[in-house]
Each structure stands twice: as C-alpha cells, then as structure tokens.
Amino acid sequence: MNTRADNELRPTTIEPIASAAAGHVMISQGQTRVICTASLSTDLPPWMLPRDGGPATRGWVTAEYAMMPGSTPQRKRRGGDSRGTEIQRLIARVLRAAVDLERMPGVLITCDCDVLVADGGTRTASITGAYVALAQALLTARHKGMIENDPIDTPVAAVSVGIVDGRPVLDLDYPLDVNAEVDMNVAMNGRGEYVEVQGTAEGAAFCRDRLNALLDLAEAGIGRLLEVQEGAIQNAKFKMQNAE
Amino acid sequence: MNTRADNELRPTTIEPIASAAAGHVMISQGQTRVICTASLSTDLPPWMLPRDGGPATRGWVTAEYAMMPGSTPQRKRRGGDSRGTEIQRLIARVLRAAVDLERMPGVLITCDCDVLVADGGTRTASITGAYVALAQALLTARHKGMIENDPIDTPVAAVSVGIVDGRPVLDLDYPLDVNAEVDMNVAMNGRGEYVEVQGTAEGAAFCRDRLNALLDLAEAGIGRLLEVQEGAIQNAKFKMQNAE
Amino acid sequence: MNTRADNELRPTTIEPIASAAAGHVMISQGQTRVICTASLSTDLPPWMLPRDGGPATRGWVTAEYAMMPGSTPQRKRRGGDSRGTEIQRLIARVLRAAVDLERMPGVLITCDCDVLVADGGTRTASITGAYVALAQALLTARHKGMIENDPIDTPVAAVSVGIVDGRPVLDLDYPLDVNAEVDMNVAMNGRGEYVEVQGTAEGAAFCRDRLNALLDLAEAGIGRLLEVQEGAIQNAKFKMQNAE
Amino acid sequence: MNTRADNELRPTTIEPIASAAAGHVMISQGQTRVICTASLSTDLPPWMLPRDGGPATRGWVTAEYAMMPGSTPQRKRRGGDSRGTEIQRLIARVLRAAVDLERMPGVLITCDCDVLVADGGTRTASITGAYVALAQALLTARHKGMIENDPIDTPVAAVSVGIVDGRPVLDLDYPLDVNAEVDMNVAMNGRGEYVEVQGTAEGAAFCRDRLNALLDLAEAGIGRLLEVQEGAIQNAKFKMQNAE
C-alpha cells in the first residue's frame, strides 16, 4: 500500500481555508490534515509588558495544538493532555525562530493547529502549515499598519524521520510511525540550519551513523516543504493585492 | 449588504469533509461554517449498561459543540464555557429525537460540532449538519453489521428566527443577531412537528402574535433545510455503494 | 394522590426566610421548596465597567442555582453540572427582563436559588421566588440611597407545563414530569408578554395545536403566580416601613 | 446590645425543616442558622469494602459543610475553601465518635451542614444540629430494616468558647469572635468526656489557668445543648410513631 520510496515525502499541499483569523490554511500531507490559523492581537501576555508602563518593544508568537474528535478512528476526547502540551511548546519555539520579535512590537500572534485527520506527522505538519498562517497574519498586520517592517527572518519547516525495519525513512505516516524503532522530528530554517532536533529511541537506541542518515533525509525533505510553503505564501500575497 | 428577504434562508450547503470519523460533513450557511463529525463506538456510558451485566437494549446519541480559535475575528479561547454546554445539550436532545434508540442497541454515536467560522446561527447549523453526519454514521454501522435495522425515525433540522427592527426575520447572521429584540431557535422533524422551541426576549418581551409569526417563518426555513440534508445523504449513500 | 385539575397550580406560597442577604424568601410550590436570596453589591463584573474609568452607567442582575444535598431522596452531590449551569443562565435572563438596568447604575444583584426540596418545577419556582427577593433587594438599595428610582419595569414569573398521557397539564410535579412527553417552561411578564419559551419534546414531537394549548395553560398559571408575588412584596414593604 | 452573661448560651432551638433526606433539622443559635440533613445510602466509599467481595462489616458517617451565598452580609461565593474542608473533617470526626460503626454495617450516612445565616459558632452549631439529623436518619434506617440495633453510643454536642477583653466567654457570636484573643471549640459526649478540643491563640497565647477556665465554660454549655438535642429527638420519635 505504501509504495513511496524511503526518501520521498507524502503528497503535500497548503491551501486556504475559511476562517475569521488573519492567517488560515489547511495543510494536507498524505492523509494527515491540519487546520492552521493565526490570530492577530495586541493583548500581549502580562509578563511581556514593560514594568514602566511604556509601549512594548517586542511582540510574541505562541501556538496551540489540538486533535479534533474525529481525527482518529477511535474518537479523540477533547481537552489537553501532556502530549499536546509538549507539542504546542515545540511548535511555538520553532515559529519564534522564524521571526525577529523586535520587528513586531506590541503584536501577539497565536497560531492554532487543529488536527482534522491524524495519520502521522501531525506535529511537523503543524509547524510547516502554521508558518504559512503566521506569514499571512504578518502580511495583514503590515497592511493594517500595526507593524512597519517585515518581521520574518527566515522560513521554517519541519518533518519527521525514523528508522523502520532497520531502514531510515522520511515522513512517517501512522503505520510506519507505530513500527519505527527511532522517531525523530527535525525543524530547519531557510538557511539550512537546525532549529530543533528531537530524536527518541522508541525501541532500540541508535548509533551516530544512523543519526547522520536521518539528518540527511530530513534536510532533503524540508527543502521540498519550504518550496510548498513559498508557493502558498505567493498565492496569499497575490489575493491580498487583488483584494485591494 | 444584507439583501436577503426577511423570509429567505442564507445560501446553505452540506459537503463531505476529510475525517477519520464514520460521519463527516461541513455545513455552510452564509459565512457560518461548522465541521460536523459523528464517531461510532460501542463504549456506552456506564449508566446505560444493564445492571445484570447482559447486553444493552438501547443505544445512545450524544453531542459536543466547540468554537475553534479562529472562528471569530477576536480569537476564541479554547475550553468549554456555560454557553457551549447549554448548546451541546440542545444539539444532543434534538438528534436523539430523530432516532429510535432501541433500534441501535449497544451503539454510541458522538456528534462533534466544531465551528470553523461563526457568523450567527451556529447552534442551529450544528443541528442541521450533525443530523447528516449521524445518518452517515448509522449507514456505516449497518454496513458493518453493528445494527440490523435503520434506527432513523424522521430527519431533524433547526433554524434561528428573530425580531429585528420590529420585523420577524429568518436565519439571523451575526449582525442581525446582535440587533435582534427576540431570538428564537426552532428544531422540527420531517413530519412538521416541533422538537425544540427556545425563544428568548433579548430586549423586549413579545406577544403571542409575534410568536406565531416567528414559528411560521421557522417552519418554512426548516422545510428547505430538510431538502438540503436529503441531498447530502443521497450523495453519501451513492458514494458508499460505489465504494463497495 | 394527585387530585389537582390539569389546569390547576399546586398550592404556592412565598414567605420570608432568615438570611443576611438584602432579599430573602422561600417559595413553596407543592412539595418543592426553593430558598431565594438576593445579595446587593457594588462590585460589578469587570466587563461592565466603562473603559474610561468613569462611573458605571448601568447595573447588573445575575443568578446562581444549586440543588442542596438533601433535596432529593438519593443525596444530590454538591458542585455544578451542565444542567445547573443552563438553569442559572435562564433564571438570570428572565430576571433581567424585569428591570431597567440603566435605572440601577453601579449596582450588582446576585440572586441565589438553593433548592431545599426538589419535586418538579424547581427552575420555574426559582424564577418566581427570585423575582420577589430581587424586588426586596431593590427596595433596600433605594432605602440605602444606592439608587434613586425604582428599576423595576414589570414583574416576571414562570411555570412549567407539559403533555402527560396525551393531555396538556399545568405545573408538573416530579411524577408528572417523569411521564411527560413534552416539557415546556414559560416565563412571562406583568403585561402578558413572553420573556422565555422553552419547549422540549422528551418523547414525541408536538404539533402546533398542542403548543398553543400549552401556552394557554401557562398564561393562566402565571397570572395567578403574579398575584402571589405581589402579596409577598406588599408584606415585605409593610415590614420595612414599620421597621423604620 | 449583647446582654448575655459570659457563661450564658445564646437562645438555641433545633426544629424540623422540609427535606427529602432521612434526617433534617434547622438549628438556630442566636442569629446563626444551619440546615442539617442526614442522607441514608448503602453506597459505602470503595476503601471500606472488604477485599474479598463479601458484605461490609462496618458503616460510615461523613459530613459536608458549606456556607450558603446569603449567609453573610457580603455575599459568600460558592465552592469549597480550605476553611470549609477543615470544618467538615472536624464535624465528621465528632459525629463518628457518637456511634458504633460496627452496629450499622453497610450503611453510609452523609450529614450536610448548610449555613443559612452565619453569626459565629457555625461549626459547633453544625455538630450539635447534625447529631440530631444523624439520630433521625438512624431511626429511619432501623425502621426500614437496614440495621438491627441502635448504633448510637452516646450523644455529642459542641460549643465555642473564647477569651474576649481578657474574660472567658461562652458561645461567641460574630462580633465577639472577631474580638477574641483566644478561640476554642470543644466537643463532648453524653458522658462528659472530650471528643475534640481545638484551641487557637488568635492574638495572645494563653496560660494553663485560662485553658481550664475555658474548658469549664464549655462543659456547662454543652450540658445544656445535650438537653436541647434530646428534646428534638423525642419530638422526631413521637412524629415517626404517629405516622405509622
């Protein structure tokens, strides 16, 4: 059934989806679907406000991640759990690595990643999709005059890799993920640098050579995801200009 | 901007959406969008199980309702509130009026209504959409041999009506809803009977004549929604048969 | 045992009860007993305060509803549930329909309805009793000089009606309520207008004629409840004047 | 205003109150009013059930304490706090000292103490009143054949004492309690023995002589409370016999 090559990404698209938020896309990666919205606000968290009551000199990007009840064959109960908490901390960290927070003073962007269908790789698809929603929201913020300059420093995208049946494989779907001995999530930026590397030995620990093989696979996959993101952002820009 | 006649529904469609659940549609009513999924299970709530340990003689239908964070221009915080609790109790009650629970022994169906865009009428759109997801899930249950007979007794649909600027109006969008003096949600079945009538004087109390005018409007609107539902269910049946 | 006529109210009294709150009555309707107190405060909820820091131009009325542990033969566990949440939202909406909030600027009244004995109709008895406690608390507020004019616009009262064994019945006690095919709660004001209509098909949906019969019964019952309220308020005024 | 002698109890009565619970009284001690109900059940807490699945050899008595929202001039928010938790643990311990749990196998009695008006001494009034409700519930349990013998070993009652303006005083109301340097709650049984002694130096620590003077006052007050309890129980027995 899975006839992909080990170093091949699943078919991936990033499309607009109806929303009231400033940024809003649905990323499809194989069967996995994540609705990513980016909401714009000026209500910074209290700890970011200067003590002297003056205007904020920085902005902030945060993220939330949730699985929708229909995302799994056995209904997923609503409400956060420790896995979700860990994932949304990861998403937010990576997104913040894409922007210069000082170039978006006083602006809060909350990226919500709601998994419509979970077939593996939801946390990395969330990062890849949420970056596009974030970029759209920042375009809107500039358009509204909330910020002067483009705060984006470099795009970020993420992919999962793993060792399955002893072979390094790119972009694990759920059946592969369940059988993986090693599971690694890698986030990189547009300059080919690492933003986050999280490798876990599920079954058997792994040696340095295997780690290197996984990093090579991830790098190639992320390169292709950055292209998909770029296309989606150009489309959004085009629509925004035509809407004026 | 709102050039609908007072007795006209907003454009309404019910389309399939990707999901791992047995039933899965997105209902669009004007700008409002609700993702409705229906998950199939045999884990009945403990209070439904016979005390003697024998097999359950009835099934159950329940519902959950949530607004997604990007559903409103100002981001909607996740997590239940009292309004949501009240709405999901309403949805579940109406859906249960559509089925004969004794014809689905041991089967639990949970209908999840997640509002993607909130532009008024989300609770009634949830009912109308969730009924279709429920019907799909019951088809699947029969297809899998979990139940023998069709438990559906009659379709159900719902619509909001209200008094705006002194005039009775059908299917309030958000700007109309905010200005309504009276807000009423009506759910009816395929036999033209009431399943639920909830009328609230937001600004001014209303007399019997106005109540009657609102009920007339609702009846006409629900008639048209039942047709949209029927079309969506026929499409689903058609796909299911071709998939065999 | 139940020898009432179908269109007869259960015996209903509204008496003072010891309390430290400004308004305080116990309503008895058949076996049902609800302790209704109305507490006076100037701590408006934050969202009601003007953004400019100036004085509030309106007041607020809110309500809480709870069943006391000994209110049912099987002890009722403390702590809110979704049913209670829905009921207290209803009570508060109806009470607010009785007053002109702009005539009570800066004043918050919280009406607490604690069910001492639950034998059906606790939510409508709560409304009927809490209106009296609210009126007492407003008298106290004027007496203390917290408000200048009487904010009451019209009294409000509520009653339950239902279809039992195929017949429309007024003021359901618990045994009737359990057997009702349709259960409807109606709140009306002193001008004979509807404030809230909530009809639910528990067993079988209902046609328009039945709805009309239920509304007729409710109107007659509420008329009599308004008289009981008026007597209780006159008593309270009389005591207050004599206490001076 | 307070013209009681330092060694005089406030006027105290224990009267029946409407309830669906097996035991149900209202105790009035000065302005303080507590509704005490005792609910009968056979649902023992899981930790009391024998591991071998056999029948329970003991019963249990537990208690809950809450202040009703209208019990204080400034409305009391609902929901437990640490003070309430501590009080209900105390009430339950003292009530259990009144009974032989082995003479009520498989029976759970939950005593609920809901403060209607709080004017000092609510925890000790709760104990004194709840004992009567407990005794009523045990009468009912015997009457229903749930237990064979009377589990009551000795009555229990409680009172507060304190040092105010340097003088030992019995049964503190709220104004006295606020000014007390030492606050002590004493619970004793019908044999003149201590069940609980809780003395706290609010302002100044106290020497042995003062402790003894407080214990003397408490002993005399509890003696009178035991008589009030006895009268209330005899009334309840009389009604129960006449009801047969």
Added chain:
Amino acid sequence: MNTRADNELRPTTIEPIASAAAGHVMISQGQTRVICTASLSTDLPPWMLPRDGGPATRGWVTAEYAMMPGSTPQRKRRGGDSRGTEIQRLIARVLRAAVDLERMPGVLITCDCDVLVADGGTRTASITGAYVALAQALLTARHKGMIENDPIDTPVAAVSVGIVDGRPVLDLDYPLDVNAEVDMNVAMNGRGEYVEVQGTAEGAAFCRDRLNALLDLAEAGIGRLLEVQEGAIQNAKFKMQNAE
C-alpha cells in the same frame, strides 16, 4: 524496638540543607524527616495591601505542607488533599504567633515543609523546623536591610502526645500513632504559653485528668525542642557572621 520512656522525645536534630531559599533546614525526629525552607519576598497577598496604594504597614507569614512521594512505603501521590490543607493552616497560624507582623512591613515569608520521611509527628516537626527556617530568613531580611528590627517575639515549637494502651505518651511515631486512642498536637511559645491545642479522640473520648496529663507531657517535650531550635539558630548566626 521502641525502648523510649513514655515521656522521652525521639532523637531530634535540626541541620542546614542545601537550598536557594533564605532559610533552610532539615529536622529529623526519630525516622521522620522534614525539609523546611523559608522564602523571602516582597509580594504580599493582595488583601494585605492598603487600599490607598501606600506602603504596607505589616508583613505576612504563610506556610505550605506536602508529603514527598517517597515519604511513605506505599508511594504518596502528589497534589494537595484536605489533610494537607488543614495542616498547613495550622503551621502558618503557629508561626505567625512567633512574630510581630508590624515589625516586618512589606515582607512575605513562605515556609515550605516537605516531608522526606513520614514516621509520625510530621505536622509538629514541621512547626518546630519551620520556626528555625523562619528565624534564618528574618536574619537575612535584616541583613539585606529589608526590615529594621527583629520581628521575633518568642520562639514556638510543637509536639504530639497521645494515649496509647491507656498510657499518656510523648512524641508518637507512626506505629504508636496508629494505636493511639487519643491524639493531641500542642504548640507552645518560649514563655510556656499555649499557641494551639488540638486534641482528638480517635477511639475513645477522654476525661479531664487525661487531658491534663497530656498537656504536662507536651510542655516538657516542647521545652527540650526549644533548646534544639536555639542551638540551630546560633549555628546559623555564627555562619552568617563568618561569611561576611
């Protein structure tokens, strides 16, 4: 195994322990071990702040108590329970009786008592140990110039006593505590006055003579604990001076 005399304390030491808090000791009493830290802060609880926005005229001392998971042979689940809540309220009350809060304006000290090994008497050991941590923290506060004068009025210490096999016993370890018919916790100050007396009949109520015998035992034990505290404080002062 327990060869102590009935009026003998278990071996008791109070030693420094590594910490980032201003005060930090471990008290060992027999096998029982409690880590007591006292953290210094100027964030007074909101209810202590003067309404006029001026500087606080008083300080505050509060306490928290928790059993560490490894403190009992069967692992102790984390998270507060009602027993812990009651204990920490007791600890805080007794510690506040040691200081003049007006001599520490604007200073908050939080004493944390974490039980490393629980072998009976953890609440009284917590009081005895926490007083030393509190005294250290106040030394630090003076050293830092946060307060001018020594706020300590008198030391406080506490011990448990009980009736076991009919005999009054000092300082109950867990096996003794389990078998005690009466359990009493006594806190006294350096002037031989009572700060708190909490006696509970676990099995059998107790007469006045027994109460007096227990108070005599407690007084002698607390006298010895005050000496251990004094030694630990002198050591801390000595180290602090040498560190300058």
Added chain:
Amino acid sequence: MNTRADNELRPTTIEPIASAAAGHVMISQGQTRVICTASLSTDLPPWMLPRDGGPATRGWVTAEYAMMPGSTPQRKRRGGDSRGTEIQRLIARVLRAAVDLERMPGVLITCDCDVLVADGGTRTASITGAYVALAQALLTARHKGMIENDPIDTPVAAVSVGIVDGRPVLDLDYPLDVNAEVDMNVAMNGRGEYVEVQGTAEGAAFCRDRLNALLDLAEAGIGRLLEVQEGAIQNAKFKMQNAE
C-alpha cells in the same frame, strides 16, 4: 567564577538519602541537587492489564519531576506546569530504555525527581540520578522475590550541552544556560548509543558542524557520569548484602 574547562563536567556525586522508597539517592551536580526516589508497586496502570484478566506479562517504569519551592531564589510555586510535564515524559522514556519491561512482569516503578536546588541541568541530572534509584529498586524487587531476573539491559545517563558565546560547552549551569544560543540534552546508554537527542536553538539556529561538536562533548560527559552511577550502585549493593 566558572573556571571549568568547556569540556569539563561539574563535580558530580550520587549519595543515598533518607526515604521510605525502595530506591533513594540525591544527585549533586555543581550547585544543582535532585532527590531521586524509586517506589515499588504492583498496581500497574489499567491500560497495561491483559483484557483476559490473566497476570501481566510486562512491567512499567514511569517518572514525575517537580521543583521544590525553595529550589530557586524566587520561590517556585507548587503544582505542575507544561515544562514539568514535558520533562517527566522525557525522564520516563529514557529510563524505560534501560530496562527490558518483560523481565519485570507486574511490577510498577515510579521514579520521583524532586529538585532541591536548581542551578541548571535539572532534567539531565534527574535522569542520571533516577537511573541509580531505579536500579536500587529493582535490586529490592529481586530481593523480595517480586521478579526473577535482572531487568536492566544497559545503564542510561544524560547531560546538557550548549553553545555559549559561540563555543560548545558541556554541562551548563544556570548562568551559562541563560546565555546559551543553543541548548541540547543528550541521553545515552552504556553501549554508547543515543536514547534521546533534544536540541533547541534558543537564539540562533545551528549548522551540522556545531551539532556534531555538541554530540562529541555529550558523549565524553556521559561516559564519566556512567562511572559515577556505577560507583553508587556498587555501594548500594554492598550495603544491601551486609544488611542481610
């Protein structure tokens, strides 16, 4: 002040600490101190029990992590947060990589890591210390006859590495951690394989060469930590044998 070489561990010891748990050590790494206990139980989590009611064929290892209130100069509030949740998931995953769960059927070991002093590297010190407590608890389990064979497959230890001022540094204390551009936690087993690699770009993303340099540092540091663990376990075995 920090005169360590960049590739030098902080002074590290693992010592026994008083506890009622089967395994119990305190690890000190520089100023950081973590109390690690391992509690033995046969209460497996419900999801591990075979559906057929037969005996469990596997055991389980879980972990909890908490910072004690006095662990930081500004008092750390009790109660879990998302950071703690993420850390305890990491600790548990790494510990499970050390054992063959099928060689400890029916046994649950809960490792608690309570941070006494937090000066950087608390999560990796928790892993290193908890492994020793786990090993002790397994020795006890064998000693008690709860398991037959040694379930340990390989030891595990962890260390943090990071890039500070552009240089790769081993074992970051708090001041170094705050200034680190990249922060990486590495866990390895006794065969030199990776169990977990978690690298995060705090400030600037990092290239492959830097990643490799960090991995080299971690490998050397973990080698030395495995020796410290081995010494602590030999001591524990020695004591256990002499205690027999």
